[in-house]
Structure formats: structure tokens, C-alpha cells
Amino acid sequence: xxxxxxxxxxxxxxxxxxxxxxxxxxxxxxxxxxxxxxxxxxxxxxxxxxxxxxxxxxxxxxxxxxxxxxxxxxxxxxxxxxxxxxxxxxxxxxxxxxxxxxxxxxxxxxxxxxxxxxxxxxxxxxxxxxxxxxxxxxxxxxxxxxxxxxxxxxxxxxxxxxxxxxxxxxxxxxxxx
Numbered sequence: 001x002x003x004x005x006x007x008x009x010x011x012x013x014x015x016x017x018x019x020x021x022x023x024x025x026x027x028x029x030x031x032x033x034x035x036x037x038x039x040x041x042x043x044x045x046x047x048x049x050x051x052x053x054x055x056x057x058x059x060x061x062x063x064x065x066x067x068x069x070x071x072x073x074x075x076x077x078x079x080x081x082x083x084x085x086x087x088x089x090x091x092x093x094x095x096x097x098x099x100x101x102x103x104x105x106x107x108x109x110x111x112x113x114x115x116x117x118x119x120x121x122x123x124x125x126x127x128x129x130x131x132x133x134x135x136x137x138x139x140x141x142x143x144x145x146x147x148x149x150x151x152x153x154x155x156x157x158x159x160x161x162x163x164x165x166x167x168x169x170x171x172x173x174x175x176x177x
Contacts, residue, residue, distance in 0.1 A: 018052060021066065025051065025073055031144045032077050051076045067145070067153045071135070074143030078120075085116045122175035126168070133168040136161065 018025075029047040054076045063069045127134045132154060139150045147161045154161070 017069075021069060022048070024066070024070060028070060028073060028143060029077060032074075032081060032142060047077060047080060050080050054080065065152075067149055070143055070145070071139055071153050075138050078138060078142045082116065082120045085114075085120075118176055119172065122172045125175060126171055129171075130167075133164055133171065136164050137168050137172070140165065 025048045026044050029044045029051070033044060033047060051073050055072065063072060123134050123137060126137075135154060136150060139145045139153060140147075145153070147158050147165070151158045151161045156164075
């Protein structure tokens with residue numbers, strides 16, 4: 001991923017920037033949706049457009065690189081999918097819980113809405129203790145960035161990302177049990 005063209009972050013126009021990153025956003029959305037259960041009603045295009053609608057009011061203030069934009073979009077997509085899972089879960093009260101390890105989110109299999117909600121709750125609890133670990137999980141699991149890209153976004157070295165990933169997995173794993 002390359003840096004975006006230079007721009008004044010106070011006057012960033014997401015509508016003008018969207019065509020430059022649209023294919024990247026579609027790939028990100030595709031990775032997100034590949035983790036969902038088969039038969040979910042979201043399409044890649046729907047998720048990209050919903051993400052844009054959520055981000056448009058903010059006009060992208062503070063985004064300095066493509067990685068930052070993708071991280072911002074990954075967080076928005078996570079929230080959209082969580083909202084969707086909550087809605088589905090509300091329709092299916094009483095469904096059985098399934099166990100899901102954080103590493104399981106890296107595979108392309110379907111993710112049960114109940115498990116997605118449990119992971120979201122764990123991330124919300126972790127946010128109070130270590131927000132950087134939450135960003136790491138979002139970037140790795142939801143945006144599909146590799147450790148070097150995550151290190152660039154978070155401004156730390158790759159070894160720190162590797163250690164933090166182990167901490168995040170342990171923390172969330174214990175929260176899911």
C-alpha cells in the first residue's frame with residue numbers, strides 16, 4: 001500500500017479520494033465478508049458504500065496515509081458488521097453459543113454472529129485497558145494488514161506488533177471463555 005497523494009488533512013474530500021482507493025476498499029470489504037456466514041445479506045459493494053456513509057461526515061480528518069485510511073475504514077466496517085450481527089441475533093433469540101478463538105478469525109470461514117458479538121464485547125473491555133491492542137486486532141483481523149503494515153500505522157516496530165499480538169490473543173482468548 002502506498003501513501004496517498006499529499007493533501008491538507010483539514011480539507012480532505014473523501015468523495016474525491018474514494019475513486020483512488022475504491023478497489024482497495026472493495027478488497028477490504030471482501031476479506032471482511034469472507035469471514036461471515038454464508039448467506040449473509042451484505043455484498044462487498046454494500047459494505048463499501050455503508051462504510052463511506054459512516055465516514056463521510058468526518059471528511060477524513062487526520063488521515064496521513066493509505067494505511068491510516070484503510071485502518072479507519074476497517075474500524076467502520078467492523079462496527080457495521082457488529083450492528084448487522086446484533087440485528088440478526090435479535091431476530092434469532094436463544095441460538096446456541098459457539099466458541100471462537102481469535103486466530104480463527106484469520107481464516108476465511110464463516111463467523112457466527114454470536115461469536116462476532118462476543119469478540120466485539122471482549123474488544124470493548126480491552127479498549128479500557130489497552131487501546132493499542134484493540135487497534136492491532138482491528139488492523140490484523142478486520143483490515144487484513146500484515147505486521148509490517150500494522151507497525152507503520154501504529155508507529156512501532158514489527159517485533160512490538162508480534163509481542164502485542166500474543167498479548168491480544170491471550171487477553172481475548174481468556175475473555176471469550
